[in-house]
Amino acid sequence: MEDVDRISDLPDSILTHILLFLSTKEAVGTSILSSRWKYIFTLVPNLHFDLVDDLCHKNLESCILHIKSFISFVDKPLSLHETSLDRFHLKCREMVHGRRVYSWISTAIRCGVKHLDISISPD
Structure with missing residues (x-):
């Protein structure tokens, strides 16, 4: 068969x-x-990004690698997104640079996002 x-x-x-x-x-x-x-x-139409920060409590090096990986992971789907967004959820730490977060939010808005959920926690 x-x-x-x-x-x-x-x-x-x-x-x-x-x-x-x-x-x-x-x-x-x-x-x-x-x-x-x-x-x-x-x-x-729904993108949900949540930076899991348990690795950031171990050592700075693993934290930086984890955050870089998270940034790349958010960048790819957003840069390629072809349709309007119903929901965009972003939960991250302050260690993600504000300009990057602003860029993500701007992209979501350009995609016509209807529900925007942003949570930025301190380091």
Whole structure:
């Protein structure tokens, strides 16, 4: 019996609906499945970014790496986003530079975000 990828044959609207049930991180992760999935995550209307800061209590070096990784993770989906945003949730630490946060918020606004949830906690 031949393996057939029936899910990838679905229209973008259905694939996007499926991705709505995943976290933003998981939805972006689907981009590695195949060329068909590479940019489907850019159609998801809800983006949720939450910097988990438990690594920042261990040492400064791991904290800086964790924050750099978080910044790259937020930059990619926002820079590629193709549709209007219903929700944009951002929770991060003050260690993320204010200009970067301002840029993310500006991008979300340009994408017509309807619900904006921003939480910036002290270091």
